[in-house]
Amino acid sequence: MKIDLEKIQELYGESIINEMKNHFDNIIENLSYLKKKQISNYDEVLESYPYLFMLSSYSFQKKINQIIKKNGKSI
Amino acid sequence: MIEEIREKYDIPSFRLDKEVLEIIDICRSQNIAVTKNMFYRTPLEVKEMIKICKQRGLTITDDLFQTSIGNFKRISTILKRNNIPFTTTALNKTSEEIEELIRLFKSIHTTITDEILKRSMEDIKETIRIINQYKILITNSVFLMSPRDLEDIIQFCMKNHVKIYNNMFTRKKEEVIQIIEICKSNKIEVLESMFERTPQEVEEIIEFGNSNKIAFSNYLFRKTPKEIKNIQEQCNLLGLPPYNTLFQRTSEEIVEIVETYQIELGLLPPEAAFFRTPKEVSDMIKICKINNIHMSELLFYKKPRDIEKTILFIKTYYDKEYLLPQIIIYDTEHIRRIFSYLKGKRCLSIIINNPSIIRLSLEEIIEREIYIKQHNEPFVVGNVFNPIFDLSKRMWEEKKKQKEKKEQEEEHEEKSSISYRK
Structure with missing residues (x-):
C-alpha cells in the first residue's frame, strides 16, 4: 500500500498531516474496512478524501457506504 | 561560635577555622545558602564553582560540592562544547565517562538526558547492546528501566506476539506484563496508550468498555476511568452517537461544544466538530456567519485560523462566491x-x-486536458467540467491504457495493410 502523503500535503496543507497523525488508528481501521469491501483503490480514496478516514468507524462506514451505493466500487 | 558551626555542618577536621569562615563569607556575599559539602572544598574552589554555576545557570545545591573542582570544570567544558545542559546529575560521572557517553550517543543519534546520566555506565552500555540486538527504536524512554527489565519486557512481548511500544518503558516491568496479560485474558489488542495507565486502570476501562459497548481505541486509554465514565455519561445525556474520537475531549468540553452548536445552529454537532476545542468551534461558527458560508463538517478538519487565511485569500484575489466548504x-x-x-x-x-476538479493537482488537470484536446473534446460541457476530470486515478489509468492499446492496434493494422499492398 502506497499512500502519497506529499500529495495530500500539497492539496490540503501541512496541518492535515498533523491531524492524520492524531487519528492514525481510525485511518488504519477505515482502510481495512475498504479492503474488506473489495475497494481496490483504497489508497487513492484516502489521498482524495483523507478527512473521511479520520472519523470513527461508525461515521466512516455510514459515509463510505453511501458513496459506494452512488458510485459502485469505482470510487 | 566556630564550634557550633562545625557541629551544625559536620565539617571535616582538615578544614581550618579560617577557611570555614571564609566559605561562610563567600556564601553571604553571593546570597547563597551554606551547605555541608561546601566544606569539603577549599574557599577558592567554592568561589570558582559558584561562579561557573552562575555562568551556566545551574542551581547551586549541596551535591555539586561532592565532586572535585577539576572534574567539575572539565565536565562543564565538555557539556558546553556539546551543547548539553549542565545539571548536577552529570557530576555523578567523571569527565572521561561523560566524553564516552557523548561518543556513544552520537553514534546512536540520541541526546543525553538527565535520566540517562542517573544510570551507571554499565547499565547504559548494556541498554545500547539490547537496543541494537533487538533492533528497538531508540528513544530516551528505553533508559528509564534497568537493562535486565528492558530485555525481559522485549522477550515477553516477542513471546506473546505483542508490538513493542516505547512508552512501555515508562512503566515498571511487572505493570507492563500485567497489562499485556489483562489484554490477553480479555482477548483485546494491546494498544500503545494503555501504557499511560496503571494495570488497574486498564482493567477498569476494559470492564467499563465491555459493559457499555465502547470500542477500544488509543483515544480511550488516554483518559482515566473516571474521565471516561463522565464522558460516556454526558454523551448518553446529549444523545451523541458512539464516536471514539469524542474521548479526545473532556466531558465539559463536549457539553460546551454541543451547547454552542445547538444555540447557534439548532443542531447536534457532527463528529469532526469534536476534533476542535470549544473555542475553536465557536470561532469557526463565527467565521462562517460573517462570511455567509454554509456550516459544514469539512471545515472542522482544519483550525479556524487556517480556514480564515484561505477565506481572506479568496476574498482578496477572487470573489466571495467561491467561499464553499x-x-x-x-x-x-x-x-x-x-x-x-x-x-x-x-x-x-x-x-x-x-x-470536484479541485481534488486534482494542477499536473493531473493538465494531463487530462491533453487527452481531451487530442480527442477534440471541450474542457467545459454545459455548466460542468468535462467528465474526465471526475474520473478516479484508477479509472483514468484504465482509460489511458485503453487508448494506448487502441493506438497500438491501429498502428499494427496500418503496418499489415502496407505490407499487403507491397
Missing part, C-alpha cells in the same frame, strides 16, 4: 494554482457548480 478546505497555495489556471481558461466560475 469544498473549496476552502484546500491549501491556499493549491487553490491559487488551480484558480489561476482555470481563470486563464476563462472557466473558473464553473467550479462553483462543480468543485
Whole structure:
C-alpha cells in the first residue's frame, strides 16, 4: 500500500498531516474496512478524501457506504 | 561560635577555622545558602564553582560540592562544547565517562538526558547492546528501566506476539506484563496508550468498555476511568452517537461544544466538530456567519485560523462566491494554482457548480486536458467540467491504457495493410 502523503500535503496543507497523525488508528481501521469491501483503490480514496478516514468507524462506514451505493466500487 | 558551626555542618577536621569562615563569607556575599559539602572544598574552589554555576545557570545545591573542582570544570567544558545542559546529575560521572557517553550517543543519534546520566555506565552500555540486538527504536524512554527489565519486557512481548511500544518503558516491568496479560485474558489488542495507565486502570476501562459497548481505541486509554465514565455519561445525556474520537475531549468540553452548536445552529454537532476545542468551534461558527458560508463538517478538519487565511485569500484575489466548504478546505497555495489556471481558461466560475476538479493537482488537470484536446473534446460541457476530470486515478489509468492499446492496434493494422499492398 502506497499512500502519497506529499500529495495530500500539497492539496490540503501541512496541518492535515498533523491531524492524520492524531487519528492514525481510525485511518488504519477505515482502510481495512475498504479492503474488506473489495475497494481496490483504497489508497487513492484516502489521498482524495483523507478527512473521511479520520472519523470513527461508525461515521466512516455510514459515509463510505453511501458513496459506494452512488458510485459502485469505482470510487 | 566556630564550634557550633562545625557541629551544625559536620565539617571535616582538615578544614581550618579560617577557611570555614571564609566559605561562610563567600556564601553571604553571593546570597547563597551554606551547605555541608561546601566544606569539603577549599574557599577558592567554592568561589570558582559558584561562579561557573552562575555562568551556566545551574542551581547551586549541596551535591555539586561532592565532586572535585577539576572534574567539575572539565565536565562543564565538555557539556558546553556539546551543547548539553549542565545539571548536577552529570557530576555523578567523571569527565572521561561523560566524553564516552557523548561518543556513544552520537553514534546512536540520541541526546543525553538527565535520566540517562542517573544510570551507571554499565547499565547504559548494556541498554545500547539490547537496543541494537533487538533492533528497538531508540528513544530516551528505553533508559528509564534497568537493562535486565528492558530485555525481559522485549522477550515477553516477542513471546506473546505483542508490538513493542516505547512508552512501555515508562512503566515498571511487572505493570507492563500485567497489562499485556489483562489484554490477553480479555482477548483485546494491546494498544500503545494503555501504557499511560496503571494495570488497574486498564482493567477498569476494559470492564467499563465491555459493559457499555465502547470500542477500544488509543483515544480511550488516554483518559482515566473516571474521565471516561463522565464522558460516556454526558454523551448518553446529549444523545451523541458512539464516536471514539469524542474521548479526545473532556466531558465539559463536549457539553460546551454541543451547547454552542445547538444555540447557534439548532443542531447536534457532527463528529469532526469534536476534533476542535470549544473555542475553536465557536470561532469557526463565527467565521462562517460573517462570511455567509454554509456550516459544514469539512471545515472542522482544519483550525479556524487556517480556514480564515484561505477565506481572506479568496476574498482578496477572487470573489466571495467561491467561499464553499469544498473549496476552502484546500491549501491556499493549491487553490491559487488551480484558480489561476482555470481563470486563464476563462472557466473558473464553473467550479462553483462543480468543485470536484479541485481534488486534482494542477499536473493531473493538465494531463487530462491533453487527452481531451487530442480527442477534440471541450474542457467545459454545459455548466460542468468535462467528465474526465471526475474520473478516479484508477479509472483514468484504465482509460489511458485503453487508448494506448487502441493506438497500438491501429498502428499494427496500418503496418499489415502496407505490407499487403507491397
